[in-house]
Amino acid sequence: MTLPPQGHHVLLDLYGIEPAPLADLALIEATLTEAARMAGARVLGTQLHPFGPGQGVTGVLLLAESHISIHTWPEHGYAAVDVFMCGDAEAMTAATLIGERLRAGRIEVRECARGLRSEPGRV
Template sequence: MTALGRHLLAEFTGCDAAALADLDLVTSAMLRAAEASGATIVTHTFHHFSPHGVSGAVIIAESHLAIHTWPEHGFAAVDFFSCGKVDMDRGLAVLRTALGAKDEIRLELDRGPLRTVSP
């Protein structure tokens, strides 16, 4: 069986609260992370919540890079899925630095194995 894609879930802790609450900073960091990974950016959308927090996604030709931030907890949840050749480690390093994360936990999954499924 061959997976169709790689799905990486990252949790950044100890992040700079001001960075996590800054819509422009998060948007810029996510776009730079996608570029650094070698992904092909198709479009992006981000939203600032009141009183704080940012959620958004960068749609890439290879799939997506998404984030949800909780400034009050110094926490960001990042979701990076690709069915192509991208350097997720490089992209996440850019994002981790931009958010000032002190720690990171990752979970990696192979997605969509090619197989025949009977009803």
């Protein structure tokens, strides 16, 4: 018998985004923070780095439940987002909100259950 997974990992490829939001550090930080809150996660720290005017942003929110990371390419209207949460936090809720707030024209989603376990004593 397989026990519930330790966490859920959602990978997002967001396409068709206007360049300005993808270079806006404050908007990205607010979006990721709101996504974490709406998913029921607790933010422990934030590290975001802008690459300069009109260029992308990279960064991560460290969560008690794991993390949300992002890397943006304004020149391509693209963002790569990684949402990994455990416990009662809802990774898909955070992922959905991020796609909506950045107004992605197309969203590709990949989900993965992490840490699937067998019954104690079984491999």
